Amino acid sequence: MTTEERKPARRGAAVADRDEMTREGLPPAHRVICACTNMTFAQLEEAVGKVHSQSFDALLEETGAGKTCTACLLDLEYYFVDLKARAPRNADAGHVDATGETAAQRSWKYRVYGWLDSISPPVAWASPNHIPILAGKDIETWLTVTNHDLLFDECKSAPLTTTVEVRRADGSRLWRRRFRIPPGEELRVRVDEGIADQPGELAVGRATVVSRADHPAMRGTMRPQLEILAARGTCALHAQGDVGPGDTWFTMQNRPDDERLFLLLINTSGKGQSAEISYPHDAGTGDMQPEARTMLDLPAHGTGLHEVTLPPDAAAHVGALPFAVRARLQHPCRVYLVCATPALDRFSIDHR
Numbered sequence: 001m002t003t004e005e006r007k008p009a010r011r012g013a014a015v016a017d018r019d020e021m022t023r024e025g026l027p028p029a030h031r032v033i034c035a036c037t038n039m040t041f042a043q044l045e046e047a048v049g050k051v052h053s054q055s056f057d058a059l060l061e062e063t064g065a066g067k068t069c070t071a072c073l074l075d076l077e078y079y080f081v082d083l084k085a086r087a088p089r090n091a092d093a094g095h096v097d098a099t100g101e102t103a104a105q106r107s108w109k110y111r112v113y114g115w116l117d118s119i120s121p122p123v124a125w126a127s128p129n130h131i132p133i134l135a136g137k138d139i140e141t142w143l144t145v146t147n148h149d150l151l152f153d154e155c156k157s158a159p160l161t162t163t164v165e166v167r168r169a170d171g172s173r174l175w176r177r178r179f180r181i182p183p184g185e186e187l188r189v190r191v192d193e194g195i196a197d198q199p200g201e202l203a204v205g206r207a208t209v210v211s212r213a214d215h216p217a218m219r220g221t222m223r224p225q226l227e228i229l230a231a232r233g234t235c236a237l238h239a240q241g242d243v244g245p246g247d248t249w250f251t252m253q254n255r256p257d258d259e260r261l262f263l264l265l266i267n268t269s270g271k272g273q274s275a276e277i278s279y280p281h282d283a284g285t286g287d288m289q290p291e292a293r294t295m296l297d298l299p300a301h302g303t304g305l306h307e308v309t310l311p312p313d314a315a316a317h318v319g320a321l322p323f324a325v326r327a328r329l330q331h332p333c334r335v336y337l338v339c340a341t342p343a344l345d346r347f348s349i350d351h352r
Helices: 013-020 041-048 056-063 073-086 108-119 312-318
Strands: 032-034 129-135 140-146 160-168 173-181 186-190 203-213 225-230 233-238 246-252 260-267 273-282 292-298 303-307 323-329 333-340 347-351
Touching (some): 129 225, 140 203, 173 186, 225 347, 323 333
Antiparallel strands (some): 140 225, 160 203, 225 233, 260 303, 273 323
């Protein structure tokens, strides 16, 4: 993406945009709705209008919008629902959707579903975000959700209702609470309390965050963030949705005197699954025969932690060269790489 495409909104732009919202409350056609794909509202309106029975997931698949940083998903959902409610009922029978089928080729079941969708009011669905929780001696995990307007002169955000659910590693629910976040305010809540009761030097869990705005608005800074506080440092990361089954890869180096490496897996599925973790693979091709292979059982909605430790022969063969680790998943899951000092007093975390 070019610098011009990513430049911040100018001061006063919100006032001009607000003056232009004259089409029955719709944004101006030139407003960018998804910055990652540079999709304007006019392009979104055209995509939504192609076929009335099109699902929101199909819209994301066909346009690519909302699938990179996910910051625009709530706005896309609101405008998808609004535009569908305004759209004419005559669907384009020749339009091919993300399934590869035209309306005439769909099964009777999906035709019935499409007819029900056409006569019932669409309902916006807020995508859940997941964050890992680390707990232990002098280790805390905090969740922050802010509702600020960034560079806009006037208030463009909407009041949020945010639901937070915390689960232990075994998938059991620890607590679930609902919070209201007015424009200009933020939620900051500690989520590791009760997780550290598990055995081991490092306990894990997960939090699921769902935010709903009262009405369509500029998203601002509402994406959930996690902070991991330890004795000698702090790290942070934004929350993510889940990913489908398949392989997740990380590349790393073996430096046991300086750092410890962990894979933290959140099973976002309602089904239990076993994740196969294998290494070392060749960092370039993935073809190296792995010498360590572990099956990590993940309960439904549960969380698992695996420390990456090379067998002596593999460590001697790899040396200081990068190697790859693969997590093979059966159901939707989110995988994180956690790097820690040997004493677990400082962390960094990232995801794929």
